[in-house]
Amino acid sequence: MTSTPSAGLFKPLEQSDPAVVGGYRLAAVLGTGGMGKVYLSYTPGGRPIAIKVIRAEFSEDPEFRRRFQREVQAAQRVQGLYTAPVIDSDTEGPQPWLATAYVPGPSLAHAVAQHGALPLGSVLLLSVGVAEALHVIHGAGIVHRDLKPANVLLASDGPRVIDFGIARAAESTALTGTGVSVGTPSFMAPEQAAAGTIGPATDIFALGQIAAFAAIGSPAYGEGSSHAVLYRIVHEDPDLSRVPAELLPLVTRCLTRDPDGRPSLTEVIELCHEISPEPLRQGEDWLPRSVAGSITERLQLPEPAKTPPPQPTVAPTPTQYAPQQPAPGPANPYPPAGFPPAAAAPTQTAPGVPGAMPPPPGHPMRPTPPPGHRPPPPAVHGPYAHPQPPKRKRTGLIVAASVVGAIAVLAIIGALLPNDSGKDDASKSPGSSAGANTGGGADGPEEEAASGAKDKPRPDPEPVSYEGIDITQNYAVMLADDPPRPEEGDVQYSGHDLYYYVDTLFSDSWIGSDNGKFILLNNAQEGSLETCRAETRYTEKITLDQISAGSQFCVLSDAGHIAVATYGGEGESGDATYVTFDLTIWRNAEEPVAD
Template sequence: MRTVTSTPSANLFRPLEQGDPAVVGGYRLAAVLGTGGMGKVYLSYTPGGRPIAIKVIRDEFSEDPEFRRRFQREVQAAQRVQGLYTAPVIDSDTEGSRPWLATAYVPGPSLAHAVAQHGALPLRSVLLLSVGVAEALHVIHGAGIVHRDLKPANVLLASDGPRVIDFGIARAAETTALTGTGVSVGTPAFMAPEQAAAGTVGPATDIFALGQIAAFAAIGSPAYGEGSSHAVLYRIVHEDPDLSRVPEELLPLVTRCLTRDPDGRPSLTEIIELCHEISPEPLRQGEDWLPQSVHGSITERLRLPEPAKTPPPQPAVAPTPTEFSPHQPAPGPVHPYPQQGFSPAAAAPTQSAPGMPGAMPPPPGHPMGPTPPPGYRTPPPVGHHAPYMHPQPPKRKRTGLIVAASVVGAIVALAVIGSLLPDGSDKDNESKPPASSSTGGGGGGGKGAGDGAPAGANKERADPEPATYEGIDVTQNYGVMLADNPPRPEDGDVLYADQDLYYYVDTLFSDTYIGSDNGKLVPLNNAQEGSLETCRAETRYTEKITLDQIGDGSQFCVLSDAGHIAVATYHGKGESGDATYVTFDLTIWRNAEEPKAD
């Protein structure tokens, strides 16, 4: 069960982890905002107290000289972009041990997150969204930048209009050692045909993405459907989009933007004019441009954690102002397996191979052992900690045991005294008819009780008892079935294996998400309790959830076609060797519904 408090949401502002820095470029970090394909994003503050978002580039890119050269050039170009609908770049370091850049913090959910949580947006919101993104692209293109990766996750919804982020950064990753091995830059569902077929990009590529964003906001799903990256890219290149659910008023805008020929797409000026023509009322950005439900997400992101007040750990050699300073753990032992019920003796961690990154001896007191089978409760490699794990609290003093014993003794004494008192149950119930009465007299006899019928004969079948499983590690491209006890991740082609819940990673197209091909998923917002009743009542469904839509503690329902219902609690992503894994807690109600017919 989740509770809603006035403190910053743990899903939005996660604490720094074991491998996170305490300081980047002189900025003291306060929380983790998210993790993307190119790096990790942190919350920090300027000396004057303004919140900022700092993206630290991944090691794989940092070690590539061509990436560094391109990244430096693109950051310099991005610093020239100063529009009302962009998040400005305010600081950067492209030459340090790990490059980073800082932008203004935007207190608003991404379009992807808002649609996943609250559904499609109304017509006025979609038009204001389109106008704002068009104005942002006008400034971005004016600086000589093509975004190349414009998608719902890169459009933030602020209280006074949208903000486009990460413009031009994808270009730095092109033709590097990583992309040269087959990694594609860009999100398949929102690529333009020329980008998907030949890698050709230009300003018209972003126009196509704008049409995709407008359609996504209006219908709540991509215009070219979902599924494997290869299938989506084929449809984008060779087929027309499914616009049957797009509101009729928006069809002229979406249809023109999604023209397969780049030369046939409208200019940004034409898009803005078309939006004004479509709108039944003047388009003016204001506090009411979004539905009230989405405004709650904005309010939540305004409850920022306080800046760190203690000085960061000082290394042996003082770093330069732009040097990347590793975060130091708190003094004292750190237990590497704080999951309930997990025994290091049963599945001891393995040591990295000599010469491999991160190779180090096991912690004191933990013997070496064989590598546990992948997928089920897989521990992280030595030298790493599972996502969002914290040191175990110190043992309590014996005084606590004395107090507890005293309380137990008092309860026993009260129970003995109570047993000597007269039984008042008859007095409490003397005005009530006997529960087993089958006569028709006395207050109507109870609705639906037939004469002589056994008690409870007309009641609905009781709900199944839930079964809870904690710390299930699902390795990439593994999946689980809710009917299994316990649910053990199985390897296979997760896109075609009819699994209830799987974790999919496509290394070719950088496509990563949690999905189901034997049912539906329902992301729950912070105000919803993860329960059987909530899962049954929800009408919002999706077949996949990207990792940027959820954080540690996020919950979603899994509705299996076999009739099982589960609440999954997400606990982050980790790495084990060359593979990644995600960790869930699962509460499962088996046979809660009738199975769906094939």
């Protein structure tokens, strides 16, 4: 990896930029957008990543945080060949962020601005790659909503679609306001510009816009003020006079105003193959040489920081750090080279005086710490964090010692008292440690006193059964409701115990849970509370072609409820489909899962 990065591509960090985000040391600034700033960093293993830090204005909006968390969770499920996968995130810290794989390539917007329109073969390979990326994104229940040239990166082996679904988090927040659409005006669909219903077809319109932009070097609906562009998108036809004739069938169909008239992604891919004079195969030569040179420049990355950032001399503001909890498992005792777990104290203590040494002890400019004061160790977060033991107060030790002493005294007194096991059990107080099995191996008073009070197992709740519950497509139920009533909502990734989802674009249907664990039982298993507790073959969703009438599955909600659902089949009501279940629910059967 070279230490001489290309000028202008990797900008140095400014004084206002954080040095560390979520434990990742930042190396350079990659760019700035409407929702945040993007930085270059590296994983402990040395792989480059792009970290987007959300603007503080969005971070302060509770609705944005809720949506952002949901969209990031969905985006982490997208693992396509033409997408930049999300590999890490912190949606709950003082300033949310997410990290994706770094793609060494210019955006389509930058490539066209610097080198002009792309040749036909490159445009077709671009369109096929973006269509395949959208297929994976839509399959995860995400609509991109902001597909534009700046969000399509040109890598050496094909395009990469980034920032999918993130724009949705900004909708209906305090910043955008009611009725204000989120997206880039030149590449919005008519229904998006008119604040109508947004779906997968919205992204197909944007795909047509991208193909036209790549082929002619400018937006199909022209440029100008946002209001003028949006008016043309809603009311006028695009200017396709400069689009190559071979591309017109693809672009024209994608830019149909009626979402139902646009082609499916499968049809887009087929059209591209029909148009191409030779088989479409992604390879190193899919881009013109001038654009491929931009990829080489972006491979000349700046070196990772070899020393930790200086510790702040004042308490950090919420925007300086976004710590995240260490991943489960033992902490790594051997951090990678260049990432030491602790930093030496900075030698500069006087602001604006480079190299100033700290005043000697007793100097009037050096504050005297209180007796017994010990400076805290530097905090380190992220992938190479070492967990710090919790601080214990001296008063807690004294109280604990007193309690242990009192228990020991009670144990001695109990041992000296005569055995009353022959007396009627009714004379013993409820909850007595002797219980009814004083001679059957249960702990007696001595063992109970020595080990402390034992937690009693949660009693099994009585099951409650419901028959013939019909869940319409894109509806969901919660096990806590009595009776469970299907509710319409944004099912998948929205905290529903049991949902039924239909993807009209790809004609896929499935049932699942995004608020717990989901288990399909085999024919030899009996649907019972014990079976659901014992099973570990968890999944998230099951397609309807995997089950038949009579199939059973367990739902273990994060709220602690457990249900056995028996599938009754699928039906139709008007234009919608529905599925029928019989439910047996044990409410509060387990401890709720902590958030």
